[in-house]
Amino acid sequence: MLFEKREKKRISVTIFDQEYIVRSHEDGDYVKSLASHLDEKMREIKRKNQILSPYKVAVLAALNLTDELFKVQAEHEELIDLIEETKIR
Numbered sequence: 084m085l086f087e088k089r090e091k092k093r094i095s096v097t098i099f100d101q102e103y104i105v106r107s108h109e110d111g112d113y114v115k116s117l118a119s120h121l122d123e124k125m126r127e128i129k130r131k132n133q134i135l136s137p138y139k140v141a142v143l144a145a146l147n148l149t150d151e152l153f154k155v156q157a158e159h160e161e162l163i164d165l166i167e168e169t170k171i172r
Contacts, residue, residue, distance in 0.1 A: 089108045090108075091106040091107060091108055092106070092107060092108075092111060093105070093106055094106075094107060094111045094114045094115065096114060096115055096117075096118035097118065097122070098118050098121055098122045098125070099122055099125045099126070099129075099137060099140065099141070101137075103118075105118070121144060121148070124144040124147060124148060125137075125140050125141060125144045128140050128143050128144055128147070
């Protein structure tokens, strides 16, 4: 199923008051939830600093989300290591 050819769907999302058409193999509701999460992050940053341009808000949101991703990936690796150690015992 992972390598199954699937048709890309066109999904309309709104992020920071801008509409985008996203082409994705993913479920439309999933893509919309991603867009909503990004929109929330951008609005949170804008509330804290009203003078930032939309471009800077987007870059800071991307940086914050990348930080979250890296932390979750590190946590995942630690858990995998713990599981492997437990198997060895």
